[in-house]
Amino acid sequence: MTEVAESLKVESEEGAVRLILSGRLDADAVSGIWDEALGAANGKVTVDASAVEYCDGAGSALLCELRRRAGGEITGLRPEIAKVFELFEGDEEKDENAAKPVDSPMESLGRAGAEFFQDLREQVEFLGEMAVVFLSFRGGAQRLRWNDVWVTFERAGVQALLVVGLISFLTGLIMAFQAAPPLKQFGVDIFVVNLVGLAMLRELGPIMTAIVLAGRSGSAFAAEIGTMKVNEEINALNTMGLDPVRFLVAPRVLAGIMVTPVLIIYADLLGVAGGFLVMLIRGFPPTALWQQLTSAIGVHDVMAGLIKGFAFGALVAGIGCLRGLQTKEGASSVGVSTTSSVVSSIFLIVVVDAIFAVVYYVIDF
């Protein structure tokens, strides 16, 4: 006979194993004997539980496992413990498949592909719905909720001024710091102004602004609408005959379209100011810098950035709202939608920017 622990003794005789359980079978005791008890129950086993004084959930689970795995016969249970143990009758048929099966790699690949195309389809449908909503605005039930537009404009625009300004200013400043020394070697460090001006106006201003917008406002739209979906508020809108796209999405997208170009102009100014600051520190007079800037950039450069701004604004707000509407059930899916809105927005911002770059090149804009 082997005494594994105070509450477990194992007897082996001619291949037959007998486990003797005793004392209190609570979580603490079971922690110490679980592996040994089930390890000993490889073949036919009998369990003598006549000395068991108390059995909690952990003890019941141990007895169930002994009975299920080894077909163990459990004898000697006190009536009050036996009464509890009877609740788990039928556990021999424990359904090992109750946990949902895990997909094979091929199934996962197929599922991911199907989800990608489904998402693409939903984005196209959403775009169509948006177009229909914007084209069908009129009075009464079809009116645009301008109040919501202005509130969103303030949240996404005015409240983003600090972060957009700081990022743009520092971007211009860093760019000038990095570019000035190598250009000075050729005596053309005044062209830092051209570099900062063109880069900010045509590329970095719009892109940085759109990325900040995606992180601040797109994610907020996804979380807000996603929570409404989880709380069945979207269903409530539908049953009241209010189209969620018109009611929730249109004001946000319109605010996004309006606010992004404004933020881009602001980002451009701050970015150029950052570059100017470096050049002033390096001893260039302000008038020389201004002349250099105005000779290097034109209205079409400002417009090139602003046109992108309209597209980025619609894209970030639209993706945020779409991800919110795609939210499934539960708090975790709101998190998934929020993350997805930021990732999708940043990815699409870069893709759309690349398309703009090609188009501008082809039309020589």
Added chain:
Amino acid sequence: MADDVIIKVSDLSAGYGEEVLLEHVSFEVKRGEIFVILGGSGCGKSTLLKHLIGLLPPMAGQVLIDGGDLASASGEERQKILRRIGVGYQSGALFGSMTLAENITLPIEEFTTLPPEAREAIAWTKLKLVSLENYTGHLPAEISGGMQKRAAIARAMALDPQVLFLDEPSAGLDPITSAELDALILHLRDALGVTFVLVSHELASIYAVADRVIMLDKKAKGIIAEGRPQELRDQSKDPFVHKFFHREAA
């Protein structure tokens, strides 16, 4: 505190900020009893429940769970008292990102040293108690509202509590599911000796399971009736109690 008393509420005053909802409330719950807190909307039922489970500190008075005072206890002592109780919330409050089995193994993992296999086996037995043993791998969103309530009870039972508090367990359930839940409560009390404290409005459920009820009233800021539900229905002279049990308009 007498041995057969598991909850003792003495002279409890409760509320939020300056607003007092309950004043000088006292009652006892016996071991193995199914005790129901009744009352109209806004009378302080949920507030009382929050005090019983230690979510709110009393303005005055004391709540003892098996001799332990949650309001004054801290650290290890508080954990000890909390292990004696389980709570099933009205919405179920299951963790949406976890499977039913994971919802149950979470507290076991935190408070015991049991190996993972043992934790899973316990989760299975708890789900078996509420007839959900074939849904161990499902997420809460993938099962019905009634099943979620049963799963919430299974989770509340994870650490073998002595008292189970259930907030509106039958709310939003169809009569058949509600009756099944009543049967489950009786079954758990009879088989495991668990004490139940329920907050409920459902008269059919109250008649089916309650050993004793207390009725709270907003104006009285306290208990206006106490006893077996059938007795209160048939014998109470209090107009509000009469209207409540006979479903009459105010």
